Amino acid sequence: MPAISRDEVAHLARLARLAVTDEELDVFAGQLDVILQSVARVGEVAADDIPPTSHAVPLTNVFREDVVRPGLSQQQALSGAPEAEDGRFRVPRILGEEQ
Amino acid sequence: MTATAELMDYADVVARFDPVLGLEVHVELSTATKMFCGCANVFGGEPNSRVCPTCLGLPGALPVVNGKAVESAIRIGLALNCQIAEWCRFARKNYFYPDMPKNFQTSQYDEPIAYDGYLDVVLEDGEIFRVGIERAHMEEDTGKSLHVGGATGRIHGAEHSLLDYNRAGVPLIEIVTKPIVGAGERAPEVARAYVTALRDLLRALDVSDVRMDQGSLRCDANVSLMPKGAEEFGTRSETKNVNSLRSVERAVRYEMCRQGAVLAAGGTVVQETRHFDEATGSTSSGRRKETAEDYRYFPEPDLVPIAPAREWVEQLRTTLPELPWERRRRAQEEWGLSDAELRDLVNAGALELVAETVEAGAAPGEARSWWVSYLAQQANVRGVELGDLEITPAQVARVIALVAEGTLTNKLARQVVDGVLDGEGEPDEVVEKRGLKVVSDDSALLAAIDEALAANADVAEKIRSGKVAAAGAIVGAVMKATKGQADAKRVRELVLERCGQG
Numbered sequence: 288m289p290a291i292s293r294d295e296v297a298h299l300a301r302l303a304r305l306a307v308t309d310e311e312l313d314v315f316a317g318q319l320d321v322i323l324q325s326v327a328r329v330g331e332v333a334a335d336d337i338p339p340t341s342h343a344v345p346l347t348n349v350f351r352e353d354v355v356r357p358g359l360s361q362q363q364a365l366s367g368a369p370e371a372e373d374g375r376f377r378v379p380r381i382l383g384e385e386q
Numbered sequence: 387m388t389a390t391a392e393l394m395d396y397a398d399v400v401a402r403f404d405p406v407l408g409l410e411v412h413v414e415l416s417t418a419t420k421m422f423c424g425c426a427n428v429f430g431g432e433p434n435s436r437v438c439p440t441c442l443g444l445p446g447a448l449p450v451v452n453g454k455a456v457e458s459a460i461r462i463g464l465a466l467n468c469q470i471a472e473w474c475r476f477a478r479k480n481y482f483y484p485d486m487p488k489n490f491q492t493s494q495y496d497e498p499i500a501y502d503g504y505l506d507v508v509l510e511d512g513e514i515f516r517v518g519i520e521r522a523h524m525e526e527d528t529g530k531s532l533h534v535g536g537a538t539g540r541i542h543g544a545e546h547s548l549l550d551y552n553r554a555g556v557p558l559i560e561i562v563t564k565p566i567v568g569a570g571e572r573a574p575e576v577a578r579a580y581v582t583a584l585r586d587l588l589r590a591l592d593v594s595d596v597r598m599d600q601g602s603l604r605c606d607a608n609v610s611l612m613p614k615g616a617e618e619f620g621t622r623s624e625t626k627n628v629n630s631l632r633s634v635e636r637a638v639r640y641e642m643c644r645q646g647a648v649l650a651a652g653g654t655v656v657q658e659t660r661h662f663d664e665a666t667g668s669t670s671s672g673r674r675k676e677t678a679e680d681y682r683y684f685p686e687p688d689l690v691p692i693a694p695a696r697e698w699v700e701q702l703r704t705t706l707p708e709l710p711w712e713r714r715r716r717a718q719e720e721w722g723l724s725d726a727e728l729r730d731l732v733n734a735g736a737l738e739l740v741a742e743t744v745e746a747g748a749a750p751g752e753a754r755s756w757w758v759s760y761l762a763q764q765a766n767v768r769g770v771e772l773g774d775l776e777i778t779p780a781q782v783a784r785v786i787a788l789v790a791e792g793t794l795t796n797k798l799a800r801q802v803v804d805g806v807l808d809g810e811g812e813p814d815e816v817v818e819k820r821g822l823k824v825v826s827d828d829s830a831l832l833a834a835i836d837e838a839l840a841a842n843a844d845v846a847e848k849i850r851s852g853k854v855a856a857a858g859a860i861v862g863a864v865m866k867a868t869k870g871q872a873d874a875k876r877v878r879e880l881v882l883e884r885c886g887q888g
Contacts, residue, residue, distance in 0.1 A: 302480075302482075302680055302682070303482075304482050341475065341685035341687070341691075342685075342687070342690055342691065344690065346690040347473070347690055347691045347692060347693040348690075348692055348693060348694075349450065349451065349689075349690050350450070350451050350452070350453030350456065351419075351424070351450040351451060351452055351453060352453065352454075353417050353418045353419050353452050353453065353454035353455070354418065354419065354424065355418055355419050355424055355425070355426045356419070356423075356424025356425070356438075357424075358423070358424070358425045358436060358437055358438030358441075359437055359438055359439070359442075360435070361432060361433065361434045361435045364434045364435075364437045364442060364551070365434060367444075372534075372548055373433070373548060374432060374433040374434055374435075374550070375433045375434060375532065375548035375549050375550050376434070376484070376548065376549040376551075377546055377547075377548055377549075378484045378546065378547050378548075378549060379546055379547075380533070380535075380544045380545055380546050380547060381483070381484065381544075381547060
């Protein structure tokens with residue numbers, strides 16, 4: 288029983304907007320399965336007294352004062368945009384989704 | 387766009403089905419800066435003028451949490467009778483859409499900062515309906531897209547889209563109710579009353595400007611129907627773009643009628659996002675909902691967890707304001723208002739303004755009358771909110787005092803208020819500059835009266851012969867001659883005196 292199925296890989300590829308060919312799906316499904324199974328071995332050594340850890344540093348409550356700081360000008364902000372119009376980033380129309 | 391949906395008669399819907407609601411309200415906080423960067427948090431303005439590497443998602447930029455936003459989130463949670471998490475994290479919600487330049491939204495997933503509360507909502511007839519609060523969590527707003535080429539500014543038919551990221555990263559609190567069951571035929575009213583109560587509460591907390599028209603308070607309405615007596619909820623739809631209190635009520639009602647027709651015809655309700663159309667009051671199908679798994683949430687590695695100290699939480703609890711409905715009840719008692727008078731006051735958004743005017747020394751009746759009639763009218767004429775008029779409660783109180791001491795008539799007082807609204811200065815300055823004092827010098831009045839009596843000899847004769855009602859014509863002439871700056875009552879007394887009827 289593989290840790291991840293070929294269909295799941297196809298679904299993830301779609302969510303990540305990656306065009307993956309059928310041949311690539313076979314390759315990636317196999318590779319991802321190996322990776323997942325390797326990572327799963329960590330679970331074997333995790334004991335009950337070790338809480339799941341998401342952050343390596345023992346810090347909490349790092350806050351910023353609510354004070355305005357200078358940012359970028361409109362011109363700077365748009366300088367790296369492939370296309371801009373009326374001070375805005377211009378993007379191709381978005382199909383199949385509505386926000 | 388699909389054709390107009392079949393609708394079931396509302397009475398039939400509530401006779402056959404029980405509605406279940408779930409309301410998600412997004413509120414933009416009125417902090418000075420954004421959630422994770424120091425860009426100014428201001429509505430509108432030149433597009434992409436309040437952005438930085440962090441809110442644009444440029445490589446290498448790192449977020450830092452706005453402490454004030456966390457404080458607001460905790461205060462909101464406390465006001466909603468929620469538990470405040472001892473420890474919680476941010477999470478990445480991954481999706482590809484150009485309104486989020488990072489390709490994920492920084493949000494909270496299974497560890498909201500506030501959870502398990504309630505809000506008691508007062509319905510129109512005074513009945514109290516308790517709405518359970520599932521959670522309130524912190525996240526960031528998205529940018530604004532402008533769809534170009536489509537007929538309606540919506541995405542259908544658009545050729546391309548233009549993005550403004552000024553709003554991207556603005557602190558947002560999402561407040562989610564528990565399923566609201568048992569409202570029955572009053573479900574649309576409960577939905578509206580809940581959003582109204584929440585808006586009033588957030589305004590009292592002073593955490594947001596709660597402008598539905600500007601999108602700083604937004605509601606998504608989840609609606610489903612289940613056959614009467616059933617236990618299991620039906621499939622829900624989620625209606626977005628509900629931008630006014632009235633629309634909340636209309637959208638819920640419309641969805642109930644639409645789903646009722648679908649179910650009665652043996653169909654199934656599709657779980658989807660629907661778009662509310664203000665103009666027609668109907669909803670139309672949007673995208674199918676992605677499932678939570680599709681967002682691939684995971685703990686945000688760039689932000690450390692938040693663990694609000696209990697002392698801090700308790701200190702914030704002491705900053706909670708009097709709840710709006712308790713405030714109203716107290717005002718009603720103190721000022722001796724009828725239910726209708728209170729409702730007018732609240733609907734006009736004048737309660738706090740009147741309270742401040744009373745505090746500045748005015749009688750409650752006078753203060754209320756000025757704010758709900760003349761000033762409300764002026765706000766309407768000038769196209770601003772009542773509270774945004776260029777007059778302070780203290781200035782209104784001063785005008786009221788000037789009337790009370792006889793310096794101004796009500797008519798003159800309105801001109802003084804106009805002067806203040808037009809930026810001519812304090813009430814006393816306007817009186818001075820416009821020369822608006824009541825002519826209280828009897829000799830000046832008598833001169834005008836004698837002139838009027840001489841000009842209207844026949845009327846004068848009538849008064850002398852005892853027809854005191856005729857005095858009105860002379861009073862009118864005097865008021866005209868003094869440009870309304872005389873006290874009509876005093877003029878009348880003097881006229882009668884002059885004609886031997888005093």
